[in-house]
Amino acid sequence: MLTKVYGSAVFGVDATTITIEVNVDKGVGYHLVGLPDNAIKESSYRIAAALQNNGYKIPGKKLILNMSPADLRKEGSAYDLSLAIGILIATEQIKGDEVDKYVIMGELSLDGGLQPIKGALPIAIKAREEGFKGFILPAQNAKEAAIVDGLEVYGVENISEVIQFFDKDVPLEATVIDTRAEFYKSLEHPEFDFADVKGQESIKRCMEIAAAGGHNIILIGPPGSGKTMLSKRLPSILPPMSLREALETTKIHSVVGRVKDNQGLMSERPFRSPHHTISDVALVGGGAYPQPGEISLSHNGVLFLDELPEFKRSVLEVMRQPLEDREVTISRARFTVTYPSSFMLVASMNPSPGGYFNDPDAPVTSSPAEMQRYLSKISGPLLDRIDIHIEVTPVPFEKLSDETKAESSADIRKRVTAARELQVDRFRESEKTNYNAQMNVKQIRKYCALDDASKDLLKTAMERLNLSARAYDRILKVARTIADLEASKVVTGTHISEAIQYRSLDRDGWLG
Template identity: 55%
Template sequence: MITRSFSSAVYGVNAFIISIEVSIVNGTGLFMVGLPDNAIKESHHRIESVLKQIKCVMPRQRVIVNLAPADIRKEGAAYDLPIALSILHASQQHTLSLLSSYIIMGELALDGTLRPVKGVLPIAIQAHKNSYKGIIVPEKNGTEAGIVNKIEVIAISHITEAIEFLAKKRTIHPIQVDTRKIFEEKTSDYDIDFADVQGQENIKRALEIAAAGGHNVVMIGPPGAGKTMLAKRVSSILPSFTLAETLETTKIYSVSGRMEHVYGLLSTRPFRAPHHTISDVALVGGGTFPQPGEISLAHHGVLFLDELPEFKRTVLEVMRQPLEDGKVVISRAKFSIEFPASFMLIASMNPCPCGYYNHPEKECVCSSVVVQRYINKISGPLLDRIDLHVEVTPVAFEELTSPNKNEPSHVIRERVVHARKIQAQRFKDYPQVYTNARMSSKMTKMRCPISKAGQKLLQVAMERLGLSARAYERILKVARTIADLAASEAISEVHLAEAIQYRSLDKASWGK
């Protein structure tokens, strides 16, 4: 007898259906075909133990398990449950009439309980697209799968529940998740706030501009000036997630096994802060079976790189394409996988190895050559993709102890959202462009016209401050965002002057 059940595999952030065919013929032994990995091959021993626990037996004939399509490699222990159920049905120990109606996923413990698996959200979405009746998953994955409201999500804790449900001997009510309610309740639920930051008003202003235009930022300042504290609060002033953005980002976390099972939905913008010892594969994604990296986990959120020059140069250089394209493509000999990676880069760094170059009080012990060598650890092409260079100075004692209340994040966010609405209207005919930072050179010329007085100001700035040619376009984009925050149609000299001051590392005199 040949039995067919269905499971799923995830490649990138998308799932596709795997057919599990079980045939019992004359002979002995269990054979798995269809490019299973070691975890799947080892399921034989887990399944045999589980069947003994539930008073069933592994057939004493030849059991052939085929995972189709056979030319795609399968990995992980999530196929334990569908293989075990198919063997029970094929050996006629149980009649599971609903077996082929559901996508089934689950890793089995030796006593038959189910452990959670990765990638349940994209699998549930694919099950709905392929018109399956529902999906059977471990109990801890129930809420995550329940985000997809249009299919039945059956959450179980033990294999016996699945057997009785598929044999129509038990009724299990599908998981009901109010996706919009969870989304609306948690969408602005941040534990940190800009109200906690004393002083640094000019840096808060720069980060507000960055959030409004989707610009990348590097903060340069001595240790203890508040760079990390400020960076951690950028997510709290970004516009709230849309439901589409939430689902897209949640899929990435589901695939990487980083879901919070309590809510099943990532409702606040992610903030990722990898250590400077990270490898290039861990940052952009990859591996034998490619997994999303930190830049994909920061999709629609913030990637914070603290102590930027301490990162290996090869690690920083692999970010150049994702910063430009908003995605990362990982290629192998037989396949290619694309992970979304549209993130806002916030970086911080000391101005020199000792940390006190340009410090108002402490003396720097580094020579100009050492300072310049330290800055040059960051390549020109990468620096070219960072729009705002902000110098951070230490906070004075009077500001630290000031009783004045600071502006909270939700007030700043309102201004950012208003500026984003202006940009949404401006770029309504450009589906791949949402913010000023994503404008091409042609669009920048078209959307950022400046007066003759503005052109003169830019010319003087480039000549006197030694600004590089690559800074010109970045200044125009930032000035456009500053004008949007001021609800101004035109870019004035005031907007240009503020944008010019955010190009510290382009100054020819830096480090000399």
């Protein structure tokens, strides 16, 4: 008897439906074909134990199991449940009249219990697109898959529940969630709040501008000046994610199995802070079977690189193209995968190897040559892609001991959100541009038009600081954001002059 059961394979952030054909013939043997990896090849042992412990068995007949399309590489243990159900139906141990209406995925334990899988959300999206009635998967992934409307999602704990569902028509309980309610309920008070930060008003202003326009920012200052503390609080002032952004973000985290058990839609913007020993593949994604890297896991959120010069130069250089294109393409001989990577880069660094400015009273001093050598670990083209450079100075005792409550993240977020709303309206006709940092050259010329006085001011700055054409565009983008925070329709000289101040690393003698 020949039986067909349907599963799914995830490539990039999209799924492909896999047809599992099980044929029973005379003879003895278990033959699994269709480019399975070792995890799938080992499934026969898990399936045999799971079936035996639930009153069934793999009969002593010749079984041929084909995973179609046969030229597509399959990987992972998530096909255990699909293969087991196919074997039971093909050997007529259970009925399977409606099995072709469902996508079935799950990793089996030896007692028949189900372990969570990766990529439940993209699989559910593909199942709905292809007209399947339902999706049967481990209970831990049910909420994640139930985000998709128009698809019956059944979370199960044990293979026996699936067997009873097909063989004896025992109904399974569908998982239903209100996607919008689930999304808005999680927008609670942030864990890190700017109200905890004493002093540093100018840095908070920079953070507000960066958040309002989605600009990349680098903080330069000695140890203990508050760089990491400020960076961790940046997500708390970013505008709430839209429903579309939340779906995109959840989809990427689903592919690598980073969605928490029993969690549906991700509503908080991701904040990723990889260690400086990270490899270039781990940062941008890749591997024999390409997986998203840290820059894609930061999509619609913040990527924080602490102690930027400590990262290997090769690691930093691979970020150039994703920072510009807001996506990363990984090519292999047989296929190409593209991951979205629209993130805010927040970096911090000490001004020298010793950690302090060129100050004779500092605990550890470094010569100007040592400072320059330390800074040269970061290439000019990478710094050009960072819109805002700002120096962070230590907070004096008077500010630290001040009992006055600082402005909260909620208050700052209101201004940031108002500025973002102006940008959303401005770029309504553009598919790829949502905020100022994403503007292309044509949009910069259109929305950042300057009067003669502002042009002269910018020309003087360009000549004195020897700025590149890319830095010129960055200044205009930041000035446009400053204008948006003031609800100004035009970019003035005041906005330009403030934006120029945020190019510390372009100034000669910035090391003091």
